[in-house]
Amino acid sequence: MQLSKAIEVSNLTKIYKARKKTGDVLALDDFSLSVDTGQIFGLLGPNGAGKTTFVKILLGITNATVGGGAILGQPISNYTVRSRIGYLPENHKYPPYLNAEELLIYFAKLCSYDNGKLNQRIDELLAMVKMARWKKVKIKKYSKGMMQRLGLALSLINEPDIVFLDEPTDGVDPIGRKEIRDILIDLKNRGKTIFVNSHLLSEVELISDRVAILHHGKLVRDGSVDELTTAKELYEIEVLGEPDEALFNTGSTVSLVSHKDTKYTVKLDSVENLNELVDSLRNNGILIKSINPKKQSLEELFINTIKDKDDQKL
Amino acid sequence: MRNILTITNYTFREALSRKIFLTFFGVSSLVLLVFAILFLSVSIEDMMPVVQTNGRNPFDDVIPKLTEFFKTFIVVPLYGGGLFLSIFSVSSFIPNMLEKGSIDLLLSKPVSRNQIILGKFFGGSVMVLVNVAYLVIGIWFLIGLKFGDWGIGMFYAIITITFTFMVLYSLIILVGILTRSSILAMMITYLLFFIFSPILAARDNIYILFDNKFVEFIIDAIYYTLPKTQELGSITADLARGSGIEEMQPVLTSFLFMILTLGLAIITFNKKDY
Numbered sequence: 001m002q003l004s005k006a007i008e009v010s011n012l013t014k015i016y017k018a019r020k021k022t023g024d025v026l027a028l029d030d031f032s033l034s035v036d037t038g039q040i041f042g043l044l045g046p047n048g049a050g051k052t053t054f055v056k057i058l059l060g061i062t063n064a065t066v067g068g069g070a071i072l073g074q075p076i077s078n079y080t081v082r083s084r085i086g087y088l089p090e091n092h093k094y095p096p097y098l099n100a101e102e103l104l105i106y107f108a109k110l111c112s113y114d115n116g117k118l119n120q121r122i123d124e125l126l127a128m129v130k131m132a133r134w135k136k137v138k139i140k141k142y143s144k145g146m147m148q149r150l151g152l153a154l155s156l157i158n159e160p161d162i163v164f165l166d167e168p169t170d171g172v173d174p175i176g177r178k179e180i181r182d183i184l185i186d187l188k189n190r191g192k193t194i195f196v197n198s199h200l201l202s203e204v205e206l207i208s209d210r211v212a213i214l215h216h217g218k219l220v221r222d223g224s225v226d227e228l229t230t231a232k233e234l235y236e237i238e239v240l241g242e243p244d245e246a247l248f249n250t251g252s253t254v255s256l257v258s259h260k261d262t263k264y265t266v267k268l269d270s271v272e273n274l275n276e277l278v279d280s281l282r283n284n285g286i287l288i289k290s291i292n293p294k295k296q297s298l299e300e301l302f303i304n305t306i307k308d309k310d311d312q313k314l
Numbered sequence: 315m316r317n318i319l320t321i322t323n324y325t326f327r328e329a330l331s332r333k334i335f336l337t338f339f340g341v342s343s344l345v346l347l348v349f350a351i352l353f354l355s356v357s358i359e360d361m362m363p364v365v366q367t368n369g370r371n372p373f374d375d376v377i378p379k380l381t382e383f384f385k386t387f388i389v390v391p392l393y394g395g396g397l398f399l400s401i402f403s404v405s406s407f408i409p410n411m412l413e414k415g416s417i418d419l420l421l422s423k424p425v426s427r428n429q430i431i432l433g434k435f436f437g438g439s440v441m442v443l444v445n446v447a448y449l450v451i452g453i454w455f456l457i458g459l460k461f462g463d464w465g466i467g468m469f470y471a472i473i474t475i476t477f478t479f480m481v482l483y484s485l486i487i488l489v490g491i492l493t494r495s496s497i498l499a500m501m502i503t504y505l506l507f508f509i510f511s512p513i514l515a516a517r518d519n520i521y522i523l524f525d526n527k528f529v530e531f532i533i534d535a536i537y538y539t540l541p542k543t544q545e546l547g548s549i550t551a552d553l554a555r556g557s558g559i560e561e562m563q564p565v566l567t568s569f570l571f572m573i574l575t576l577g578l579a580i581i582t583f584n585k586k587d588y
Contacts, residue, residue, distance in 0.1 A: 061417070061418050111424060154419075
C-alpha cells in the first residue's frame with residue numbers, strides 16, 4: 001500500500017550565524033527525510049544534533065538556510081497548514097494568568113478551531129490527560145508534570161493530523177508516562193502522525209514505528225525499529241550440551257562473541273557463513289536447538305551508531 | 315483579521331493581569347473620587363458675590379476659566395503620568411512573548427508573524443485607550459454636573475494621549491524584538507519621551523549655542539525623524555481647553571515615525587529565528 005507523506009524535506013541546511021569568536025554553527029547539513037502518515041516517528045540524536053532545529057524549521061519557528069520541504073502536502077512556508085498541526089515544545093511556557101480552560105480556548109481560537117463543540121473538546125482533552133479538576137485553576141499553580149499534561153492537551157486541541165512532541169514525558173512520573181504512551185498509540189490508531197523527539201530511547205522504542213538518528217546535523221540511520229534493532233551480523237545459537245568454544249571460531253568469517261550456558265552468540269559476515277557454521281556443528285555431532293538473529297536495544301543501536309560515526313571522524 | 319483580534323484580546327488580558335494596570339486604574343479612580351468629593355463639598359457659586367453691572371455679572375467668566383483650569387489640571391498630568399505608567403506596563407510584552415517556549419508555541423500556530431505584532435500593538439493600545447478614556451470621561455462627567463459644561467473637547471485628549479502612546483509603543487516593540495530586553499525598551503522610550511523630545515522642541519535655543527548651519531541641519535534632521543511627544547502634549551492640553559491644533563507637523567511626522575518603526579519591527583520579526 002502506498003502511504004502518503006506527512007513530512008517530506010530535502011537537502012535542508014541550517015547555519016546559525018554566530019559572533020566572530022564562536023564561528024557559525026551548522027545545525028543541519030543537507031538533511032533529507034520523509035515520514036509517512038499514520039506513523040509514530042522517533043527522531044533521535046545527541047544534544048546539539050539538530051533535532052529541535054529540524055522541528056522548528058518545519059513549524060516556521062526558524063528559517064532554513066538552504067532547502068525546503070512540505071508538511072501534509074503543503075510547503076512549510078505556508079503558515080495556514082499549521083491549523084492541522086499540534087506541537088508540544090520542550091520548554092513550554094504558558095501565560096500564567098490563564099487557567100487550563102482559558103489557555104485551550106486561546107489556542108483553539110488561534111487555530112481557528114471553533115466547531116461549536118469546543119467546550120466539549122476541552123473537557124474531553126482535560127479528562128484524557130487527567131487534568132479535569134484543574135480546569136479552572138491558574139497555570140502558575142501547576143507542577144511540571146501538570147504543565148506537561150496540559151501541553152499534551154494543548155497540542156491536540158485543534159484535532160491535528162500531525163503532532164510534534166519534544167520530550168513529551170519530561171517531568172512526568174512512570175504511571176503518567178505509560179498514560180501518555182497509550183494516548184499516542186491511540187492517536188496513531190486513529191490515523192494521526194506522531195513525530196517524537198526524545199532522549200528516553202526505551203520509550204521511543206516502545207511506541208515508534210520508525211526512527212531516524214541525527215548526528216552533527218546529518219541523517220546517519222533511518223528505518224523501522226525492527227530493522228534497526230536487528231543486528232544483521234549477530235546470531236544466537238542454542239545447542240544441546242556444552243561443545244568446545246573452538247567450534248564457533250572458524251577463521252576470520254565466524255567468531256564467537258559471547259557464551260552463556262548453552263547459548264552462543266556469534267558474529268558472521270553472511271548467511272552463507274551461518275550455514276557453513278551449522279554444517280560444521282552438525283558434522284561434529286552438535287544438536288542445534290534454535291538459531292535467532294540477535295536483537296539490540298534502541299539504546300545500544302543509538303550508542304553504537306554515534307560511536308561509529310565519531311570514530312570515523314577521528 | 316480574526317487572528318489579530320484574538321491576539322489583541324489576549325494582550326489586553328495580559329495587561330489586565332499586571333499590577334501596574336490595576337495601579338493605573340486605581341489612581342484614576344482615586345482622582346475621580348477626590349474631584350467628586352471636592353465638587354460636592356465646595357459650592358463655587360456660593361463663594362462668588364453677585365454684583366450686577368449693567369445687567370451683567372462680572373464673575374460670569376469665572377466658571378469657564380474654572381472648567382478650563384480643571385481640564386488642564388487633569389489632562390496635563392494624565393499625559394505625562396499616564397504615559398509613564400503605560401510605557402512601564404507594556405515594555406515587557408514583547409520580551410515575554412519572545413521567551414523560549416512561549417514564542418515557539420505561538421509561531422507554531424496558523425498565525426503570520428505580521429498578525430502577531432499587530433495583535434500585540436493593538437492590544438497594548440486598547441489597554442491605554444480604556445484607562446485614559448475611563449479617567450477623561452469620568453472627569454468630563456463631573457465637570458458637566460458641576461459647571462454644566464458638556465463640551466466634548468476634552469475627549470480629544472483620549473485620542474491624542476492614546477496616539478502618543480501608540481507612537482512610543484511602536485518603538486518599544488522594535489527595541490523589544492531587537493534586544494529582547496524590557497529594561498532597554500523602557501529606558502530608550504523614556505529617554506525619548508522625557509529628554510530628547512523636550513530638548514528638540516526647544517532647539518531654537520541650541521542653535522544660538524552653536525551658531526553653525528551644519529549643526530542646525532543635523533539637529534533639524536533628528537527633530538523631524540523622532541516623534542514629537544513634547545508638542546503632542548501641548549496639542550493635548552490645547553484640545554482639552556477647547557482650542558484647535560495650530561500645527562499638524564508634529565502629528566504627521568510622529569505618525570510617520572510610528573508606521574516606519576512598526577514596519578521595521580515586523581520586517582525584523584519575520585527574519586528572526588527562534
